[in-house]
Amino acid sequence: xxxxxxxxPRETATRHHEIVIVGGGIAGASVAFHLAxxxxxxxxLLERNSLTSGTTxxxxxxxxxxxxxxxxxxxxxxxxxxxxxxEAETGQATGFKRNGTLGVARTKERLYETAxxxxxxxxxxxxxxxxxxxxxxxxxxxxxxxxIEGAVFIPGDGQTNxxxxxxxxxxxxxxxxxxxxxxxxxxxxxxxxxxxxxxxTNDGVVEAEILVLACGLWTRELASxxxxxxxxxxxxxxxxxxxAMDFVTPTLPVLRDTDGHVYLxxxxxxxxxxxFEPWGKPLPMGKLPKExxxxxxxxxxxxxxxxxxxxxxxxxxxxxCGIAKFFNGPESFTPDLLFMIGEVPGSKNxxxxxxxxxxxxxxxxxxxxxLAEWIIAxxxxxxxxxxxxxxxxxxxxxxxxxxxxxxxxxxLHYKMHWPAYQSETSRGVRKSALHDRxxxxxxxxxEGMGWERPMWFAGEGESTKNVYSYxxxxxxxxxxxxxxxARNNAILLDQSSFGKHLVHGxxxxxxxxxxxxxxxxxxxxxxxxxxxxxxxxxxxxxxxVNRLSQTEFLIISSATVxxxxxxxxxxxxxxxxxxxxxxxxxxxxxxxxxxxxSREILSQVTDTDLANSAxxxxxxxxxxxxxxxxxxxxxxxxxxxxxxLHIPTEMAQHVFxxxxxxxxxxxxxxxxxxxxxxxxxxxxxxxxxxxxxxxDTLLEAGLGxxxxxxxxxxxxxxxxxxxxxxxxxxxxRLVSFKLRDPKPVLFHEELIRCDGRIVGYxxxxxxxxxxxxxxxxxxxxxxxxxxxxxxENSRWEIEIAGKLYECDASLRAFFDPNGDRAKQ
Numbered sequence: 025x026x027x028x029x030x031x032x033p034r035e036t037a038t039r040h041h042e043i044v045i046v047g048g049g050i051a052g053a054s055v056a057f058h059l060a061x062x063x064x065x066x067x068x069l070l071e072r073n074s075l076t077s078g079t080t081x082x083x084x085x086x087x088x089x090x091x092x093x094x095x096x097x098x099x100x101x102x103x104x105x106x107x108x109x110x111e112a113e114t115g116q117a118t119g120f121k122r123n124g125t126l127g128v129a130r131t132k133e134r135l136y137e138t139a140x141x142x143x144x145x146x147x148x149x150x151x152x153x154x155x156x157x158x159x160x161x162x163x164x165x166x167x168x169x170x171x172i173e174g175a176v177f178i179p180g181d182g183q184t185n186x187x188x189x190x191x192x193x194x195x196x197x198x199x200x201x202x203x204x205x206x207x208x209x210x211x212x213x214x215x216x217x218x219x220x221x222x223x224x225t226n227d228g229v230v231e232a233e234i235l236v237l238a239c240g241l242w243t244r245e246l247a248s249x250x251x252x253x254x255x256x257x258x259x260x261x262x263x264x265x266x267x268a269m270d271f272v273t274p275t276l277p278v279l280r281d282t283d284g285h286v287y288l289x290x291x292x293x294x295x296x297x298x299x300f301e302p303w304g305k306p307l308p309m310g311k312l313p314k315e316x317x318x319x320x321x322x323x324x325x326x327x328x329x330x331x332x333x334x335x336x337x338x339x340x341x342x343x344x345c346g347i348a349k350f351f352n353g354p355e356s357f358t359p360d361l362l363f364m365i366g367e368v369p370g371s372k373n374x375x376x377x378x379x380x381x382x383x384x385x386x387x388x389x390x391x392x393x394x395l396a397e398w399i400i401a402x403x404x405x406x407x408x409x410x411x412x413x414x415x416x417x418x419x420x421x422x423x424x425x426x427x428x429x430x431x432x433x434x435x436l437h438y439k440m441h442w443p444a445y446q447s448e449t450s451r452g453v454r455k456s457a458l459h460d461r462x463x464x465x466x467x468x469x470x471e472g473m474g475w476e477r478p479m480w481f482a483g484e485g486e487s488t489k490n491v492y493s494y495x496x497x498x499x500x501x502x503x504x505x506x507x508x509x510a511r512n513n514a515i516l517l518d519q520s521s522f523g524k525h526l527v528h529g530x531x532x533x534x535x536x537x538x539x540x541x542x543x544x545x546x547x548x549x550x551x552x553x554x555x556x557x558x559x560x561x562x563x564x565x566x567x568x569v570n571r572l573s574q575t576e577f578l579i580i581s582s583a584t585v586x587x588x589x590x591x592x593x594x595x596x597x598x599x600x601x602x603x604x605x606x607x608x609x610x611x612x613x614x615x616x617x618x619x620x621x622s623r624e625i626l627s628q629v630t631d632t633d634l635a636n637s638a639x640x641x642x643x644x645x646x647x648x649x650x651x652x653x654x655x656x657x658x659x660x661x662x663x664x665x666x667x668x669l670h671i672p673t674e675m676a677q678h679v680f681x682x683x684x685x686x687x688x689x690x691x692x693x694x695x696x697x698x699x700x701x702x703x704x705x706x707x708x709x710x711x712x713x714x715x716x717x718x719x720d721t722l723l724e725a726g727l728g729x730x731x732x733x734x735x736x737x738x739x740x741x742x743x744x745x746x747x748x749x750x751x752x753x754x755x756x757r758l759v760s761f762k763l764r765d766p767k768p769v770l771f772h773e774e775l776i777r778c779d780g781r782i783v784g785y786x787x788x789x790x791x792x793x794x795x796x797x798x799x800x801x802x803x804x805x806x807x808x809x810x811x812x813x814x815x816e817n818s819r820w821e822i823e824i825a826g827k828l829y830e831c832d833a834s835l836r837a838f839f840d841p842n843g844d845r846a847k848q
Contacts, residue, residue, distance in 0.1 A: 032214040038228035041203070042066040043399065045236040046210050046223065046246065049080035050186065050384045051377040052238035053193035054392025055399075060200030062400055067202045068232075069194070070225060072209035073317035076190045078240045081318060082353040083186040083385050084263065084289060084298050086278055088125055090145040090152055090178060092441050093773055094785055095410055095717075099390035101148055106389040107184050114199065116192035119185025123275050123290070126164055128175045128338065130283035133440060135173045136494055139825035142176050143775050146823075147782055152178045154826060164279055166271045166339045183278055183289050186385050193392075213249055219372060221250075234373045234399060241309065241356045243378040244421075252368045255416050256356040256379040257426035258307040259434050260321055262328050263298035265291055265349040269341060282438040284334030294348065295339075299331035300382075304434030306427045307354055321352040355382040357430045359420050359450070361437070363387055364413040365395045366404075369591035375399060376413050381433070403558055407719040414591035417473050425450045442492035443771040444698065446470045446479070456520035457613050457676040461684075465694045468499065473583045475521035478696040481506065495769060499698055504793040506699035510662055511794055513691030514619030516683065517700060519668065520676075523586025524609045525593065528576040530602040534737070536569065536577055539596060541722060541739050543732035544569045544577065551642045551657055554730055555722060556592060557741030561748060562718040563725065565589045566710065570644050570657060578608070578655075585712050596740075612655075613676035617683060618666030620845070621690040626667060628686035632656075641847045650682035651675075660846045662700060663707030663839065705790040708760050708801060708837035714772070714788040715758060715801050723748055724756045724803065726835065753809025761786070761822060762832045763798045768824050770798040775823035778804065778814070786822065792839070799838055 043064060045052045048071025056069045071077070089101040107120040129135035138154070145152035154176055157169035163177060198204055205227070212224040213235070221235040237243050237254075247254045272290050279288040289296050305327060313319055328350075336342045358364060358379040368374045377395050380387055397405040409415070419425070429450040446469075453474040462469075467478035468488035480499040482488045491498035509515050527536060536544045542554030548571050556565040567589065570578040581589040590605065597603050617626060623634050632639070632647040639645060644657045655670040671679045684692065701711075710716050710725060722728055722745065731745065748754070763770065770789025775782050789800030800822070804810050815835060821828045832838075840846075 031217040034216040034218070034220070035222060035229050037222060037231035039068065040231045041068040042232070043068070043234045043236065044221070044223060044230055044232035045069045045238055047071065047078070047238035047240065047243070048075040048194065048204070048206065049078045049238070049240055050083070050190050050193070050388035051240065051380065051392065052236070053190050053197065054388045055236055055238060055377055055395050056197035056202045057193040058393045058396035059399065060197045060202045062396060064400060065201035067197070068230065069197070069202055069204045070208040070210060070223065070230065071204070071206045074206050075194055075204070076187045077317040078242070079353065079355055080186050080190050080384060082351060084287070084296060085119070085184045085186045085189070085385050086287065086289065087120070087182045087184055088178070088386055089148075089150055089181055090141055092141055092144070094144060094147060095407055097144055097148060098406065099394065100386055101150065102390040102393060103386055103388070104180055104182070107189055110189065110192040110196065114192045114196040116188065116195045118189040118192050120182065120189065121184075121274070122180055122182040124177055124179040124277040125181035125280060126160060126175055126177050126277040127280040127282070128160060128167070128172045130172055130281070132173055133494065134283050136825050137440060138174070138176045140773070143823050143826055144773055144785075145178065147775060147785060150178065151180060152176055163277055166341050167279070168338055168340055171337060177277070181278065184385065189385065210246060213246060215250060215371070221374070234375065236375045236377065236395070236399070238377040240378060241312070241354055243376060245309070247368070247376065250371060250374060252371060252374060252376075253416070253418055253421040254364070254376060254378065254413070255420040255426060256358055257423070257430045258309060258312070258354045259357050259430050260305040260307050260324070260352050261355040261382055262324070262352050263296055264328070264332070264347050264351070266295045266297070266342065267346040267348050268293045269295060269345055271341065279338070281334065281338045284338055285331045285435070285438050286335045286338070288335065288339060295342070297332065297335045297342070299328065300434060300437035301327065301331050302435040302439065304431050306430040308423075308427070312354060319354055321354065323350045323352060325350070357381050357433050359416070359426065359429050359433065361433050362411050363391060365391050365408060365411055366398065366413040369414045370594065381437070404718060407717045409588065409713060409718055412588060414588045415585070417587050419453060419474060425453065440492070443494065444470070444479070444497070445492065446490060452476060454521075456518055457673050458518050458520065458615075458680050461677065461680055462518060462694065467694070467696065470697060472521055473586060475583055477521055478518055478694065480696040480698050481694050494771070500791065503696070503698045503702060506693060506695035507702050507793045509691060509693035510619050510664055510695060510699065510703055512620065513693070514617060514621045514625055514687060515693050515695035515699065516687065517616040517618065517695050519614040519616045520612070521583035522609070522614050523581040523583060523589060524607070524612055524670075525579045525590055526576060526606040526608050527579055527593065527603060528606070529604050530575060532575050532577055532603050535597070535601050535603045537735060538737055538739055539593065540569065541731045541741065541745070543735050544571065545735070546571055548573055549644050551644055551659060553642075555727070557722070557739070557745070558718055559741055559744065561721040561741040561744035563712075563716045563720055563722065564592050564718055566712040566716050568659065570655070582712055611673060612670040613673050615669045615671065615676070615680060615683065616661075616666065617669065618660055618662045618664045620665055620848070622664070622666045625683065625687045625690050625692060629682045636847070649679050652679050654679060661709055662703035663709070663843070664845050665848050666846070702790045702793060705788060705799060705801070706792050706794055706837070706839040707843075710758070710801070711788055720758075720803065721745060721748055724754055725758045753811050755807060755809055756803050756805045757810035757835070758787070758801055759804045759810070759815065760834045760837060761800050761802065761820065762795065762834075762838050763822060764830045764832065766797040768798055768829050770800040770822065770824070774800070776802050776804060777821040777823060777828065778806070778818045780819070794839060
């Protein structure tokens with residue numbers, strides 16, 4: 025995320041502050057407000073024009089508390105809490121009102137998705153009522169109820185005036201000591217040799233110990249001056265305001281018709297009709313007017329025709345109503361439709377809050393609070409790993425990539441949020457050396473961190489197109505066959521997308537001992553599954569360490585968290601450490617050969633002794649395969665005997681051909697990442713960002729066995745983990761669940777109930793083709809402790825889209841709980 029530009033000489037500053045925030049929209053104002061509210065007084069906010077003049081001024085001001093995941097809902101629900109109290113706290117009216125959100129569903133699939141989200145609301149004590157079409161019409165008399173299947177009404181939602189709300193935050197910040205400067209355009213910024221930041225404005229140079237860039241569309245350009253790569257891109261965003269309409273009253277709910285790509289809200293007796301059309305209009309920054317504070321772009325009725333047509337379908341009265349205003353303004357979008365906050369990797373004390381994907385008002389309150397807490401405490405105080413600016417790969421700054429992806433991302437707001445959805449744009453960026461081999465075998469490819477990865481394999485001559493479903497997506501047929509092959513014979517997986525970092529140097533062992541909870545000071549060739557923790561004992565990385573020599577360690581991590589893992593490691597390398605980190609990801613392709621017959625297959629292509637006594641589980645050896653020399657790691661992520669083969673990229677095709685040919689006599693089958701997900705879940709193997717996050721500890725995750733409590737020097741997070749260990753029964757633990765009814769399918773976020781009470785939610789779930797029913801894992805919270813007695817003597821249910829299903833609970837995996845199959 026940082027290109028390390030040279031330091032620049034320190035200039036004489038006209039002002040010095042501990043913290044300087046650049047940007048006077050909702051993002052910057054929220055950070056300033058929460059910093060000041062929490063005791064930070066030496067804060068300055070710089071706005072190039074007037075407060076709100078960037079993109080905040082033209083926001084719709086919708087207030088929604090419930091999102092598609094628990095993590096996002098945790099952030100979003102704070103907006104109503106804060107905005108409802110702002111006027112009393114600051115004296116500035118905000119226009120906030122709880123007129124509720126009415127979300128309608130035109131299809132049964134959308135109604136099911138809506139019901140799933142309504143269940144999430146229950147976890148937070150938010151009222152979300154599933155209602156019939158006739159009940160929806162009573163709430164919204166102009167609604168065409170004949171075209172909907174049902175709806176959800178969330179009375180605690182509503183709307184606010186974006187300008188007044190931002191001004192209230194700024195006023196609250198100012199009252200608590202923040203110095204706000206309008207018409208203070210930042211023309212340059214740099215870092216000095218002593219780690220301070222200097223910002224040139226039209227009123228002189230301002231110096232800061234901590235710099236926060238919250239400049240919306242302009243964050244990318246300013247950050248680049250410091251070498252920071254911030255992948256955001258602009259798109260045109262549209263709404264129209266009608267003339268006055270008789271049925272539009274101040275208490276009319278916000279209407280969200282996601283199947284129609286539109287939302288409608290009351291606006292002083294009129295309707296504001298906004299859109300997240302299926303495909304957006306990306307906007308290069310060079311096309312923005314440069315000297316305009318309040319940017320308005322040309323009308324485009326051709327582009328707005330589809331959502332407006334859908335709006336008329338859902339509210340027929342719009343057909344006879346005049347349009348008072350057509351608005352088109354720019355918004356910034358990210359490649360994954362999630363905003364970004366946090367410290368920029370490689371640049372200490374440089375923070376960003378940006379890329380809100382046209383949802384700045386909805387997320388600005390919670391994101392501002394989270395970032396302020398991070399700045400004050402020195403580390404996040406809640407799980408924000410999914411919106412951490414460190415999550416992106418360097419290639420994602422590519423403008424062509426962002427342009428093409430932004431067109432799709434804008435529309436994803438209102439498209440169905442299918443499980444395992446695969447992006448359609450900006451594909452083919454990163455391909456393994458084996459891509460063509462998999463394609464010939466019928467691979468349906470998905471994308472992870474830009475990598476094209478086989479997700480499932482179609483039959484000969486059959487389509488590889490995804491048909492999404494909450495019940496039975498079309499790939500279940502093929503994935504079940506791949507899982508069967510893994511359990512009975514063998515499968516071959518391409519895991520070249522694994523992140524691979526070489527940590528080397530005189531202090532590499534001592535450095536990793538301090539960073540990792542496990543003991544990595546092991547003999548050469550030993551593999552160690554371990555984690556890096558924060559000071560609270562929360563899990564920051566989930567990795568495997570392969571000791572290559574006395575001073576070299578190969579760290580292997582998941583592709584999707586590879587950039588963030590690197591950022592965590594490198595931020596801890598200070599001048600005292602003789603340590604270097606080198607990214608070897610592209611240097612090795614990885615073939616994973618897994619299954620009870622994998623030893624027989626591998627024995628056909630190598631002369632290495634593969635017996636347990638010669639090649640034990642969790643060890644690594646350099647071996648010959650065909651004409652090649654590869655690193656063979658005896659590991660599994662599917663719960664079977666197997667090896668992960670790290671192959672020099674230029675030799676990957678040869679090794680694949682040799683192994684594939686040898687395996688045909690043993691029932692070897694190609695398998696994709698869907699099969700990997702199903703198989704690892706059966707064995708209750710954890711996955712980072714689903715089952716493991718920075719707010720979960722190793723003890724809560726059931727991974728205490730990976731900790732070396734007695735190693736010399738300790739490790740980051742040991743004190744917190746030791747305190748938890750000595751504090752009696754754990755009040756939160758990761759538990760496995762198995763549905764008794766074989767029909768429902770678990771994916772993610774479904775509620776867990778213990779004796780009728782909501783105690784958690786499923787962090788990852790699958791349909792187990794081995795066991796014959798859905799299984800999942802999720803954290804259970806219980807004040808008296810999550811004990812064996814609680815697990816065995818309670819009534820357990822999983823709530824899926826409002827319906828309850830009985831299940832069995834266990835602290836161990838339902839498949840091969842002792843892990844015998846991997847060690848045979």
